[in-house]
Amino acid sequence: MENKKIIKSFSSGRCPICALLRQDEFDYLCEWVGVSDTKYRKTEKRIRLVKLKGFCNYHFWGFEGISRNDGSAEMCLELIEQLITFLRTNKSLVSATHKNHIACPVCSGLKEKQGEYLNTLVLSLGTIENRKKYAEGWGLCYPHLLKILGYVKDSSLREFLLDTELEQLKRVKSNAMELVRKKDAPLRWERTEDEKVSYFRAIEKLVGRQGALDG
Ligand SMILES: [Zn+2]
Numbered sequence: 001m002e003n004k005k006i007i008k009s010f011s012s013g014r015c016p017i018c019a020l021l022r023q024d025e026f027d028y029l030c031e032w033v034g035v036s037d038t039k040y041r042k043t044e045k046r047i048r049l050v051k052l053k054g055f056c057n058y059h060f061w062g063f064e065g066i067s068r069n070d071g072s073a074e075m076c077l078e079l080i081e082q083l084i085t086f087l088r089t090n091k092s093l094v095s096a097t098h099k100n101h102i103a104c105p106v107c108s109g110l111k112e113k114q115g116e117y118l119n120t121l122v123l124s125l126g127t128i129e130n131r132k133k134y135a136e137g138w139g140l141c142y143p144h145l146l147k148i149l150g151y152v153k154d155s156s157l158r159e160f161l162l163d164t165e166l167e168q169l170k171r172v173k174s175n176a177m178e179l180v181r182k183k184d185a186p187l188r189w190e191r192t193e194d195e196k197v198s199y200f201r202a203i204e205k206l207v208g209r210q211g212a213l214d215g
């Protein structure tokens with residue numbers, strides 16, 4: 001279904017799943033900005049958001065970063081009202097151990113997408129041609145490598161993913177070493193494009209994209 005999209009993201013210069021999720025995350029946030037006007041207050045989407053208790057910390061601030069101030073305020077009104085009602089009626093429940101469960105709709109949307117992408121990636125890597133393209137890219141970040149192993153049934157694909165990851169990690173490492181070695185002038189002018197972005201690739205390899213909680 002998303003096969004072409006996955007193959008295309010092999011050339012994104014980063015973890016193909018992280019690259020796709022980053023775009024989805026931005027699209028989701030834009031959709032929420034799109035319904036942040038007062039006239040959308042009684043829509044299904046907005047009512048659902050209040051039921052879910054709003055966005056997680058990361059996505060609320062992400063939303064704030066691209067929305068108008070009055071749009072941000074509008075999205076908070078009913079959530080604040082809900083919190084006021086809760087505090088008024090459940091004073092005895094409020095304590096240091098009380099958990100305020102927020103079921104962030106952006107997080108859950110991304111989690112679903114992530115499952116679809118991992119599944120499609122496994123199917124795509126069934127051909128030699130696609131494996132070659134994947135190996136030429138930068139491969140999965142370590143969190144996504146671990147996750148995809150839960151979808152892999154074929155032992156040759158497991159071998160391929162692990163061997164390729166090693167080669168890609170070695171490439172990132174040698175680029176990062178060069179970035180450090182060439183930190184002073186005049187060598188710093190000789191840094192390649194891959195070396196210049198190696199710090200970003202190194203961090204993403206280790207922990208996945210920025211803000212990735214589970215997706
Ligand atoms: Zn990733």
Ligand SMILES: [Zn+2]
Pocket residue numbers: 055056057058059104105106107108
């Ligand atoms: Zn979230």
